[in-house]
Amino acid sequence: MNFIGISLNHHTSPLEIREALHLNHDEIINSLNAIKHYLDEPVILSTCNRTEIFGFPNSNSLNNKPIIYELILLKKLNEIKDEYFKTYFSCGAVKHLFSVASGIDSMIIGDSQILGQVKEAFEISSDIGLTGTISQRIFDTAIKVGKRAINETAIGEGAVTVSYAAVQVVEKIFSNLNKKSALVIGAGETGELAAIHLKDRGIKRIAISNRTLERAEKLAEKVHGEIVPFQFLTEHLHDFDIIISATSSNDFILSFDDVKNAIKKRKGSLLVLMDIAVPRDIDPKVRDIENVFYHDMDSLKVIVEQNLQKRKEQIPLIEKMIIEEMTNFFSWYNTLDIVPTIKAIRTFFEEIRNDELQKIKNKISDEDFLKIEDMTRRMVGRLLHNPTIKLREIAEKGFNVNEASSNALVLKQLFNLDKYLDHNTSNHNENK
Incomplete structure (x- = not known):
C-alpha cells in the first residue's frame, strides 16, 4: 500500500518555517486541488505546529518534491530546506497519523485539540470529493485511536501549561468558581489562555487589565469580561477574589503594600494571587500577608512537570x-x-x-x-x-x-x- 505522509512539524523545523507554511481553510482547498495531480485521496492537516500531507501517489514515483513545491508556490516562499520535511511510507505513514491523532506526537503531549483538527482535515477533502474508501478507513481508525487515547488513558489529564496550572490550583482553593471574580493582568498569549480557562471553568465575573487598552478590549470581548484601566489597577484589586498576572514588565506590577491594602479593604477575605510572568509581576513577599494565597512560576512549573511526566507514562x-x-x-x-x-x-x-x-x-x-x-x-x-x-x-x-x-x-x-x-x-x- 503506497500510502505516504509528508510532515513538517515541531520536531523537524523552527517556528518561523511552521508559521510560514501554515494553511488556512481556503489555502488547504487550493493546495489539495494542486497536489491531486500527484496524490490520490489527498488530505492536508495544518495547525500551528505542523503542516502534513497524506495520500496515495498516483505514479510509481514516491518523490515528495513536486508536492512540497506546490505548497511553497502557494505561499510565495523561497525554497525551503528538504531537512524540514520528513516523509513516511505505508505502515510508517499510518502509524505516524495515528500517533498525531492520539496526541503523543504533539508539542504538548496529550493535546486535546489535535483530534478535532485531524477530523476536520479529512472532512475538508471529503467535502470536495477527493477522498475514497481506503482514506476513509484510515482516518476513521485514526479518530478511533484518538478517542481511545482520551477515554482509556490519562494522556489528557493534568495541566501542562502554567496558565492552565494556575487555574487548576485556583479551582482547588475555591470549590465553586461560579460565585467568584477574577482579574487577569496582561492580554498576551499567557494571559489570554488564563482568561479563557477561567471562562471555561464558569467564573462568575472576569476583568482584563492591560497597558494597551485595545488588546484588553479584544480579550475582554472574547471572554465576555470587563475592563479595568491599567492606570487605576491598584484601586480595584480588592474587588476580585482571584488575580492572575502575566505581563512582560521588568518591574513589579503589584507591590507588597498594594496587596496589603487590598486585603484590608476585603476585610480579611481570602485573595488568591497567581504570578505567571517572567520576570515576576508581584512582589513575592506578599506570601507573608495573612489570607493571601500566592503562587509564582517556580511552584506552578513543578505542577506542570509532574503532569507532563504522568502524561509521558501513558505513551506506551x-x-x-x-x-x-x-x-x-x-x-x-x-x-x-x-x-x-x-x-x-x-x-x-x-x-x-x-x-x-x-x-x-x-x-x-x-x-x-x-x-x-x-x-x-x-x-x-x-x-x-x-x-x-x-x-x-x-x-x-x-x-x-x-x-x-x-x-x-x-x-x-x-x-x-x-x-x-x-x-x-x-x-x-x-x-x-
Whole structure:
C-alpha cells in the first residue's frame, strides 16, 4: 500500500518555517486541488505546529518534491530546506497519523485539540470529493485511536501549561468558581489562555487589565469580561477574589503594600494571587500577608512537570493501542484483495463441478445423480477448505500486504480468475 505522509512539524523545523507554511481553510482547498495531480485521496492537516500531507501517489514515483513545491508556490516562499520535511511510507505513514491523532506526537503531549483538527482535515477533502474508501478507513481508525487515547488513558489529564496550572490550583482553593471574580493582568498569549480557562471553568465575573487598552478590549470581548484601566489597577484589586498576572514588565506590577491594602479593604477575605510572568509581576513577599494565597512560576512549573511526566507514562499504553488498530486496519485492507479471490476460486471450481455433473445427468438415475452431486460438493469443499483458511490467515496477519497480494495474484494466474473478479476491487493494490 503506497500510502505516504509528508510532515513538517515541531520536531523537524523552527517556528518561523511552521508559521510560514501554515494553511488556512481556503489555502488547504487550493493546495489539495494542486497536489491531486500527484496524490490520490489527498488530505492536508495544518495547525500551528505542523503542516502534513497524506495520500496515495498516483505514479510509481514516491518523490515528495513536486508536492512540497506546490505548497511553497502557494505561499510565495523561497525554497525551503528538504531537512524540514520528513516523509513516511505505508505502515510508517499510518502509524505516524495515528500517533498525531492520539496526541503523543504533539508539542504538548496529550493535546486535546489535535483530534478535532485531524477530523476536520479529512472532512475538508471529503467535502470536495477527493477522498475514497481506503482514506476513509484510515482516518476513521485514526479518530478511533484518538478517542481511545482520551477515554482509556490519562494522556489528557493534568495541566501542562502554567496558565492552565494556575487555574487548576485556583479551582482547588475555591470549590465553586461560579460565585467568584477574577482579574487577569496582561492580554498576551499567557494571559489570554488564563482568561479563557477561567471562562471555561464558569467564573462568575472576569476583568482584563492591560497597558494597551485595545488588546484588553479584544480579550475582554472574547471572554465576555470587563475592563479595568491599567492606570487605576491598584484601586480595584480588592474587588476580585482571584488575580492572575502575566505581563512582560521588568518591574513589579503589584507591590507588597498594594496587596496589603487590598486585603484590608476585603476585610480579611481570602485573595488568591497567581504570578505567571517572567520576570515576576508581584512582589513575592506578599506570601507573608495573612489570607493571601500566592503562587509564582517556580511552584506552578513543578505542577506542570509532574503532569507532563504522568502524561509521558501513558505513551506506551497508547502505542500499544496504535499497533492494535494498525493490525485491524491492515487485516481489513488485505481482505479487500483476498476475499474476492476466495469467492472467485470457489465459483471457478463450482462451474467445473456443474459442467461435469451435466455430462452424466442423463446417463444415470436421479438417485445416483443426487449421490454424486452431494459427493462432488463435499469434495470441492474439502479441496478448498485448507487454501481458504490459509488465504484468510495471510490476510489477517495485517502488515504483510505484499505476501497477501502475491498469493492472491498467483491464484488468479494459475486458475485464470480474472473473468470472475471485479477489477475495480481486486486490483486496488496496483493503484494504492
